Amino acid sequence: MPKQLLTAAQGIHDRLIAWRRHFHAHPELGEHEEQTARYVADELRSLGYEPRERFGDTFGVVADLRPPAASSGAGPAIALRADMDALPIQEETGVDYASQKPGLMHACGHDAHVAMLLGAAQLLGQRRGDLRRGVRLIFQPAEEGPGGAAPMIAGGVLDGVEAVFGLHIWSEMPLGTLGTRPGAFMSSTNRLHVVVHGKGGHAAMPHQCVDPVVAAAQIIMALQTVVSRGIAMTDSAVVSVTCLQAGSASNIVPEFAELRGTVRTLSQATRATVLARIRQLAAGVAAAHGATADITLEDGYPALVNDPGIVDRALHAARQIGFTPDQLLTLPAQAGAEDFAYYAQKVPAAFLFLGARNEAKGCAYPHHHPRFNIDEDALPLGAALLAAFANA
Ligand SMILES: [Zn+2]
């Protein structure tokens, strides 16, 4: 069936565009995807599915498709995942289907993800007899934060799932390309927050004070050694201090100084090493100055690690629907983060980027930009790919 999948997906191009533009015009923030989820569930019902709504106490929507009883349909299923949430951005594209909600925009392409997975639902539903195993369609909320994957997994969305595939539309890559990498693909994140407590007083008599500004400055410099002196050249990490706040006047030594920043790594082991070193340095440098440091390293998403075998299956499916070797890109690991990582921690997974850049159509702005847009010719490619992953 793979070759015909792309032809069939191109045959529903208008419908894919209509879906995508509907979601684009009606964006909803993470954890508020009530209308989006209802629309998705209604469309799934019209395609013959029996979706579960409010999945695991989220606005997630889940639908299963099983092969006909005669074949081996009782085994583990393949899961296909799309995210549904938008961003707090005022749209500036000027398109006639632009966001109807001030300050809200689908600026990461999740509108396309929902449309492509609905398209795959239609293609697969029409080819149920060809299915080798069950398929689970996962429409998840809140990828941009605070995270929808973890609560859906807690709700049991991966029970009985053998492998999970995810596709992100990508404006950095030309239309017609598909990119990924086996192993670590996207980064973990931690928010760094350090409050250095000293002893305030008159700036003319610093010997009576414990100056938290000087201690904070030395902590910032010490943190520059976390990666440069602590991480092997074959590994990588980022520690960025982005915010330093202290004091209110030129003649007062303040009581405290505050640092904020972000930490990125590509594995749980490196993450643990980096976080431990940050704690050690911040506490130690503060103590050396007679100050104390309250250190918070709040977990964001973990690193997204692709299973090499599942990546191979995804690329095989892509070749079967017509992607040529020069359209399949091996990408470097990305500093961005994705909550698809939680699925990949539980079952073997592959996450891929689908190119949607086209300068001629004005689709060349980065993700999260007010003029972000995609070449909608990527939609049938994505729908066909997701459908092909189901039998990969
Ligand atoms: Zn995004």
Ligand SMILES: [Zn+2]
């Ligand atoms: Zn995204």
